[in-house]
Amino acid sequence: MTLDEVKEAVAAAGLAYRGAFHPATDDLPEAERAGVGTLILLGFVGSGQWAVFTASPEYRDQRPDPLDRWSHRVISALARQFRAKPYFPFTAPLMPFVKWARKAEAVYPSEIGMLIHPDFGLWHSWRGALAFRETFDLPSRDVRPRPCDACVEKPCLSVCPAHALGGGGSFNAARCVAHIRRPEGADCMERACAARRACPIGRAFQYPPEQADFYMRAFRGGLN
Secondary structure, three states, X not given: OOHHHHHHHHHHOOOEXXXXXXXXXXXXXXXXXXXXXXXXXXXXXXOOOHHHHHOOHHHHOOOOOHHHHXXXXXXXXXXXXXXXXXXXXOOOOOOOHHHHHHHHOOOEEOOOOOEEEOOOEOOEEEEEEEEEOOOOOOOOOOOOOOHHHHOOOOHHHOOOOOOOEEEOOEEOHXXXXXXXXXXXXXXXXXXXXXXXXXXOOOHHHOOOHHHHHHHHHHHHHOOO
């Protein structure tokens, strides 16, 4: 088995390869640590994987949590194929996915809290990870700097119609949800968060309306 074979299978399954790293002792709980040589992260980048998910039975069956259920099914199948162990950011055992993401790729906390990527901006996510016994040869880590540090105007901090952002990653979720539940919040619901759209990085990866609406509805519903 090679890393390229894993990447090909991941892409065929409808997921994006989101980097990999060789875990240190403190990257996994002691009970999960034995025999793990490489952790590979999987997710979405822009709208690249959206069509595969929307063609799935999970998306169409009208049951709760379609994306989580689809991710669990697809990533579990990859785990069986490669004799790896799957992990998910939405089910136990909960793992430090933010820490893992920062070791796997050049992602950094943005001015509005979400992790920002030099290419994808704020238009990406993680759906799971695979722990392999194999210690794959990995390319040198991407060490490009945090995009926010070179952004002088920081438009993301001044456009939020709910005034839910305070800088330094502070976020008033209740204020945001109150806004998107009102008619005047339709723009954020239908086109994605206004602050997210204001970021100049990765605009080519911005979610189309259907995808943006799906995520915003999930966010709104998860904060009742």
